[in-house]
Amino acid sequence: MDIQLLFSGVIFGLSLASIYFLISIGLSLCFGLMRIISLDQLLYYSIGAYITYSVVTVSNNFWLGIIAGVMVGGLVAFIVERLIFRRIYERELTFSMITSFGILLGGIGIIKAIWGVIPRPIKPPFANQIDLLGTDVPAYRILVIAIAGLVYIGIWLFLNKTIIGKAIRAGIEDMNHVEGLGINASRLFTITFVLAGALSALGGGLYAPLIMVDPSMGLEILAFVFMVVIIGGLGSIKGTLISSIIVGQVVSIGSLIYAPLAIMAPFAMMLIILLIKPTGLYGNKLNK
Amino acid sequence: MLNAWRWWRGIIIAFSLVAIGRLFLPLPFVNEVLIFSIYTIGCNFLLGRVGFISFGQPAYLAIGAYGTAFYLFYFGTNPYIGILAGVTAGFIFALIVAPLFVRLRSDYFALVNLALAVIIFYMMQKVLVKITKGDNGLWFLTNITSTPILDLTKPSDFFIFALLIAIVLWAFYKYVDGTIFGACCLATKINETKFQFLGYSNFRIRLMAFVIANTSTALAGCLYAVYLGSVSPEITSPSRTADPIVVTILGGVGTLFGPLVGTIAYTGLRDVISKMIGNWELFIGFILVFIMLTNSSGLYGGAENALNKWLEKARVSNLNKKKPK
Numbered sequence: 076m077d078i079q080l081l082f083s084g085v086i087f088g089l090s091l092a093s094i095y096f097l098i099s100i101g102l103s104l105c106f107g108l109m110r111i112i113s114l115d116q117l118l119y120y121s122i123g124a125y126i127t128y129s130v131v132t133v134s135n136n137f138w139l140g141i142i143a144g145v146m147v148g149g150l151v152a153f154i155v156e157r158l159i160f161r162r163i164y165e166r167e168l169t170f171s172m173i174t175s176f177g178i179l180l181g182g183i184g185i186i187k188a189i190w191g192v193i194p195r196p197i198k199p200p201f202a203n204q205i206d207l208l209g210t211d212v213p214a215y216r217i218l219v220i221a222i223a224g225l226v227y228i229g230i231w232l233f234l235n236k237t238i239i240g241k242a243i244r245a246g247i248e249d250m251n252h253v254e255g256l257g258i259n260a261s262r263l264f265t266i267t268f269v270l271a272g273a274l275s276a277l278g279g280g281l282y283a284p285l286i287m288v289d290p291s292m293g294l295e296i297l298a299f300v301f302m303v304v305i306i307g308g309l310g311s312i313k314g315t316l317i318s319s320i321i322v323g324q325v326v327s328i329g330s331l332i333y334a335p336l337a338i339m340a341p342f343a344m345m346l347i348i349l350l351i352k353p354t355g356l357y358g359n360k361l362n363k
Numbered sequence: 364m365l366n367a368w369r370w371w372r373g374i375i376i377a378f379s380l381v382a383i384g385r386l387f388l389p390l391p392f393v394n395e396v397l398i399f400s401i402y403t404i405g406c407n408f409l410l411g412r413v414g415f416i417s418f419g420q421p422a423y424l425a426i427g428a429y430g431t432a433f434y435l436f437y438f439g440t441n442p443y444i445g446i447l448a449g450v451t452a453g454f455i456f457a458l459i460v461a462p463l464f465v466r467l468r469s470d471y472f473a474l475v476n477l478a479l480a481v482i483i484f485y486m487m488q489k490v491l492v493k494i495t496k497g498d499n500g501l502w503f504l505t506n507i508t509s510t511p512i513l514d515l516t517k518p519s520d521f522f523i524f525a526l527l528i529a530i531v532l533w534a535f536y537k538y539v540d541g542t543i544f545g546a547c548c549l550a551t552k553i554n555e556t557k558f559q560f561l562g563y564s565n566f567r568i569r570l571m572a573f574v575i576a577n578t579s580t581a582l583a584g585c586l587y588a589v590y591l592g593s594v595s596p597e598i599t600s601p602s603r604t605a606d607p608i609v610v611t612i613l614g615g616v617g618t619l620f621g622p623l624v625g626t627i628a629y630t631g632l633r634d635v636i637s638k639m640i641g642n643w644e645l646f647i648g649f650i651l652v653f654i655m656l657t658n659s660s661g662l663y664g665g666a667e668n669a670l671n672k673w674l675e676k677a678r679v680s681n682l683n684k685k686k687p688k
């Protein structure tokens with residue numbers, strides 16, 4: 076295979092991996108701390124993309140759009156957490172799954188009512204190509220990868236260097252002890268949920284120029300985000316990073332070899348990994 | 364004789380009501396209700412008896428539908444053999460994926476099933492486009508020949524056939540609930556460690572339950588294929604994965620007639636609401652969240668509880684009346 080083609084394939088895969096990472100990190104954090112499966116992260120992803128679209132068409136400033144998208148995504152996550160998730164933390168896992176799927180469907184309905192069903196394009200902030208090792212790659216994709224890298228470093232610092240982050244990590248280990256130490260659990264949950272929602276919205280806003288914005292965009296990416304979370308193991312941040320890179324590369328390189336492979340290969344890989352280790356690469360047995 | 368009547372009573376009453384509904388409701392609606400409730404009962408069994416929540420039921424539905432469709436489109440013309448082919452395909456498919464899936468924890472199970480549904484969707488839409496004709500779907504209504512006794516090409520005869528199938532299926536599930544196997548299913552849901560301790564294999568029980576539930580889901584797919592005379596990848600599209608779950612919860616999880624009541628409510632509401640506002644997902648989403656938050660046991664479940672409470676009250680007051688004498 077052409078080495079230049081391969082290289083641009085790798086860059087393409089990394090940019091996909093960045094988007095997958097931004098969305099699945101929220102799912103993973105929510106599962107780790109609150110033991111819920113929050114499918115509505117895909118809703119904040121769509122909301123982020125749509126708000127970005129609206130602000131960009133009005134103000135013509137892409138970065139303003141991204142910031143607005145992240146803020147609105149976080150705000151909606153806050154409202155949903157306060158109104159709905161607050162009541163179901165104690166329940167079984169499947170319970171949160173069904174409820175959050177209901178929220179996702181309802182949210183998609185609202186998006187359809189506001190913006191209509193027609194897919195809408197967003198112009199990337201810059202369309203120039205960068206010459207990297209003799210290969211032309213779109214500068215915007217490099218930027219997406221860089222932002223995802225920054226987010227990973229930011230999350231790592233947040234979880235390891237701040238008190239709230241340390242409390243979240245301790246909560247993933249044992250929530251009862253954390254509460255016993257006098258840390259406000261419900262505030263911790265809210266912070267984590269809003270953080271997860273804002274990151275999903277960021278992913279949506281960043282991905283919007285690369286695809287069309289349409290109401291079912293959340294459902295389209297759902298399967299891939301799930302594969303990332305399952306392969307990495309629910310509740311593990313390092314696992315999420317590694318598996319998002321794996322899935323991104325498999326999709327990208329696979330589509331270079333044989334187009335339908337892009338969708339089939341990650342699934343086959345997921346099955347094999349689950350056969351060997353039913354909890355994913357970095358997941359551990361959790362009791363609930 | 365009396366015991367047999369008692370056993371069959373519920374099923375016969377329920378389906379006689381459906382048969383009476385046939386007289387004054389439009390035929391496509393009743394047929395849709397029958398097929399959809401057959402589709403849902405597998406999901407209901409998995410969720411209510413075995414504790415598996417499956418967002419991937421459309422995958423098994425599609426396998427059954429495409430099994431029938433391939434037979435009727437490429438090979439033969441007899442709809443009964445087509446249905447048999449579809450059910451066999453569904454059975455074999457469930458048997459292949461079951462050992463992989465039932466080892467998983469309930470949350471992973473749901474996620475993997477959803478992924479499976481999406482994969483099947485893409486396979487039918489893009490990968491196998493040469494034999495499935497992609498988004499256009501397979502059209503074989505004219506290929507189906509008329510059969511002597513029950514002519515499945517006529518919607519009115521199809522209704523009788525679907526009704527018979529539904530009665531048999533409901534009786535089967537009721538029978539399963541009463542057997543040791545049914546009790547075992549419930550036991551793996553409630554306490555798998557203790558169940559293992561008693562000397563049973565969780566894996567084997569779950570495998571059997573999974574195969575049974577998904578074979579009956581595939582059967583619904585076959586009925587869809589024969590009834591509509593066409594199959595397209597739309598049948599397993601990601602936005603429809605939650606339908607059986609919604610109906611199960613709407614009707615009441617784990618109850619025998621929950622799927623039937625839920626389906627009637629769901630299909631009726633869908634027809635009414637999509638005529639009025641056209642924004643269907645919004646409504647379903649809110650119903651789902653509302654039922655989950657209020658922690659109600661669904662339409663049929665709620666009615667059953669109220670009925671039992673009322674009967675109990677009547678019994679107690681009868682006893683109280685007798686006591687003074």
